[in-house]
Amino acid sequence: xxxxxxxxxxxxxxxxxxxxxxxxxxxxxxxxxxxxxxxxxxxxxxxxxxxxxxxxxxxxxxxxxxxxxxxxxxxxxxxxxxxxxxxxxxxxxxxxxxxxxxxxxxxxxxxxxxxxxxxxxxxxxxxxxxxxxxxxxxxxxxxx
Numbered sequence: 001x002x003x004x005x006x007x008x009x010x011x012x013x014x015x016x017x018x019x020x021x022x023x024x025x026x027x028x029x030x031x032x033x034x035x036x037x038x039x040x041x042x043x044x045x046x047x048x049x050x051x052x053x054x055x056x057x058x059x060x061x062x063x064x065x066x067x068x069x070x071x072x073x074x075x076x077x078x079x080x081x082x083x084x085x086x087x088x089x090x091x092x093x094x095x096x097x098x099x100x101x102x103x104x105x106x107x108x109x110x111x112x113x114x115x116x117x118x119x120x121x122x123x124x125x126x127x128x129x130x131x132x133x134x135x136x137x138x139x140x141x142x143x144x
Contacts, residue, residue, distance in 0.1 A: 049139050052116065056081065056132070063128070073125050080129045081136040088137030111138035 025035060057078075064074045088108075096104040115135030122128040 048112075052135065052139065056119075067124055067128075069125055077125065077129050077132060081132045084133045084136035085139055088139060092138065108138040111135075 025032070025038075028035070060074050060078065063069070064071070069077075092104055092108055095107075112135055115131050115133075115138060118131040119128065119135055122131055
């Protein structure tokens with residue numbers, strides 16, 4: 001390539017401006033408003049997680065009475081819920097490694113909300129277990 005052609009190519013290409021260094025939250029010397037916002041959102045997610053688990057445990061007997069379910073049927077519903085939490089943590093954890101924590105957390109919030117809504121509209125044992133599987137699998141995308 002001739003020096004004249006190199007000069008033309010150099011003229012056509014715009015120069016890159018140096019990017020300003022973005023500080024990570026972990027690099028801040030003190031806690032900021034954004035730190036507290038993140039803490040509050042994580043706490044809210046944990047509260048909904050525990051609230052769902054405790055509420056379902058307290059309501060399992062009235063649910064069984066309403067649908068005429070045996071204790072064995074109810075144990076299947078509870079067991080499936082707990083198993084789905086373990087499997088969901090593994091699956092969504094792996095997806096978070098691939099697609100990023102924020103994106104996967106958004107997915108799990110949507111699926112958790114849909115599963116919870118549909119759990120309230122269930123008509124029997126099969127749909128209850130299915131909707132609890134959806135709810136509980138999407139309940140553990142983050143440690144805690």
